[in-house]
Amino acid sequence: MLALGGVIFWWSFRDVSWAQFASSIAGAHWGWLILALVAMIVYLLLEAVVVKIFVDDANEQITWRDAIRVPLVEQLGNGITPFAAGGQPMQLVALAQSGIDVGRGGSILTMKFIIYQGMIVINFLMALLVGYQYLIDKIHAWTVVLILGFLIHLFVIVGLLMIMYWPKATDTLVKVFIKMVHPFSPRKAEEWQVVLEDKITNFHEESDLMRKNVKPVVQAICVTFVQLFVYYLIPYFILLGLGATQVNIALVMSLNVLIVMVISLFPIPGGAGGAEIGFSVLFSQFLPTHAQLVIAMILWRLITYYFGMFAGIFAFSVPTTSKKMAKH
Numbered sequence: 157m158l159a160l161g162g163v164i165f166w167w168s169f170r171d172v173s174w175a176q177f178a179s180s181i182a183g184a185h186w187g188w189l190i191l192a193l194v195a196m197i198v199y200l201l202l203e204a205v206v207v208k209i210f211v212d213d214a215n216e217q218i219t220w221r222d223a224i225r226v227p228l229v230e231q232l233g234n235g236i237t238p239f240a241a242g243g244q245p246m247q248l249v250a251l252a253q254s255g256i257d258v259g260r261g262g263s264i265l266t267m268k269f270i271i272y273q274g275m276i277v278i279n280f281l282m283a284l285l286v287g288y289q290y291l292i293d294k295i296h297a298w299t300v301v302l303i304l305g306f307l308i309h310l311f312v313i314v315g316l317l318m319i320m321y322w323p324k325a326t327d328t329l330v331k332v333f334i335k336m337v338h339p340f341s342p343r344k345a346e347e348w349q350v351v352l353e354d355k356i357t358n359f360h361e362e363s364d365l366m367r368k369n370v371k372p373v374v375q376a377i378c379v380t381f382v383q384l385f386v387y388y389l390i391p392y393f394i395l396l397g398l399g400a401t402q403v404n405i406a407l408v409m410s411l412n413v414l415i416v417m418v419i420s421l422f423p424i425p426g427g428a429g430g431a432e433i434g435f436s437v438l439f440s441q442f443l444p445t446h447a448q449l450v451i452a453m454i455l456w457r458l459i460t461y462y463f464g465m466f467a468g469i470f471a472f473s474v475p476t477t478s479k480k481m482a483k484h
Contacts (some may be wrong), residue, residue: 157428160424161462172447176447179447180447183398183399184397185398187397189393189398192459193463195389196390196459200224200231200467202380202382203226205379216260221477225250226250230244230246232468232472235462235468237425248261266316267373269316271376274313275380277309279384280309283411284302286406286407290411305421308421320359321364326359330353334352391439397455398443399443408439415431415438435456
């Protein structure tokens with residue numbers, strides 16, 4: 157992914173001279189650019205708050221150190237797998253390493269993911285109201301892609317709710333998985349079936365408890381709303397940092413919502429290629445030169461994608477609190 161990112165950055169800079177680059181950097185307002193990085197850090201910390209809300213409510217405790225580790229490890233999983241499919245399993249590993257039962261951890265992460273996806277869908281509908289005319293005027297060809305992204309997110313939410321509250325659906329998925337494993341190793345298939353059935357029973361019990369206990373869900377929804385609001389501000393801070401003056405904050409945030417929706421459709425990890433093109437197309441009108449647009453795009457990717465990946469690598473190598481205490 158680093159190699160691919162390097163190629164994309166090189167390709168983006170092919171028409172930018174060193175003089176244009178130096179001039180754009182010299183005229184940058186670093187306070188705004190630092191604020192963009194701070195916004196990303198706040199985004200990750202707020203996700204850790206959501207983790208702690210759910211874990212602590214499940215009659216268990218997770219330290220802030222371990223709670224912060226979960227979203228960082230998620231960033232690594234999201235960044236190196238197609239469709240960000242590795243984020244959830246990596247979080248489950250991080251919770252298990254912190255001493256959280258896998259069934260309970262799966263239930264917590266599923267509810268957390270449903271809330272996150274639900275807020276993305278709601279934000280998308282709000283963004284479409286603000287940025288619809290801009291899309292029609294500038295990039296009407298992308299409208300179909302955005303609608304497809306919306307439908308996929310909606311389908312994911314419905315599917316996860318079915319898994320959480322429709323035990324038969326989950327049991328069917330387990331049976332299909334066991335049948336796939338059985339030809340290769342009948343003994344392993346039998347062992348895994350016992351373990352999975354136990355964990356899934358625990359999963360559904362925890363899901364029922366969450367459904368009955370509304371308080372942590374409401375708290376998580378509020379925190380996730382603020383979390384995404386901060387994340388959607390990042391391009392706004394970058395544009396201001398590179399000297400943009402005619403910037404409508406509502407429009408910029410709405411366009412960022414739409415980019416997130418587009419990235420989810422690209423099978424390449426991190427939406428590499430599609431994310432960069434989407435940013436360049438949507439935000440080209442806000443900056444006067446091509447050099448500034450390319451720098452803005454690269455800063456956005458460094459902050460929202462590569463920063464999270466490297467933070468995840470570091471977090472994954474750091475032992476959890478339970479392991480650290482066990483060593484002593």
